Amino acid sequence: MDLLHLFDTKTVYTLGASRTVWIYKSELPIRNQDKDSLWATAVLLGASAFYRMDAHTALEAWPLTTSSSDGDDDADLAWLAMSEGKKSVWKLADVQGRRDSVFHATAEETNTWPAVDWELLPGEFQAAGLGASAVYRPAAAMVANLMRERCDRDSLLRFLSFLGCITPEFKRLLRAKDARALAILAMWYAKICEYEQWWIQRRARLEGQATCIYLETYYSHDAALMRLIEYPKII
Structure with a gap:
């Protein structure tokens, strides 16, 4: 059941952030037996935050529109803020460091992932200027x-690790x-669409399509950028 249908995404993030602050300020240590529940x-x-969105078509989705009446894009990017909050919970739960964690084996799989080639920027990426700024480079690489x-069941965690490359800048x-x-x-949206999961497909497809429409509408003169979105456009 999607309990978050009771709240808008921004409210959910606010609740999540408040909970994280409470955990940090609590004088009581988090018991080991509670850490897996916290992470789960x-x-x-x-x-749920990634799944939850008001749009039903690409034309109703961000970045073409905003779900907030005041045009605040933060409401549409609140799922990213929730992702940032998960990093804090990951550290608190110490999943990778606790061998008694039910998630420990999954966490250990990250050690077997192929090394990321941070210098890998194909020609079309370079042509579009993605190597020109350190702000783009980690996410682009x-x-x-x-x-x-x-992207499938076995590689999903690796694809989600992309979110760790989204810096505040x-x-x-x-x-x-x-x-x-x-x-x-x-x-990235186009790639994760390869894995048919209820909580992935809606946002990835609708916002992915909306993003391509937005870029074609305002940047059709940028040939390098148009080549970059050829793959996302067909998803």
């Missing part, structure tokens, strides 16, 4: 690596609807 809750909230793989570019930041996000 964070994962479920994150998935991660997407370039993921383009060589297929990159998020500010997304909020400002920077064309290159949007193109990087659209490519």
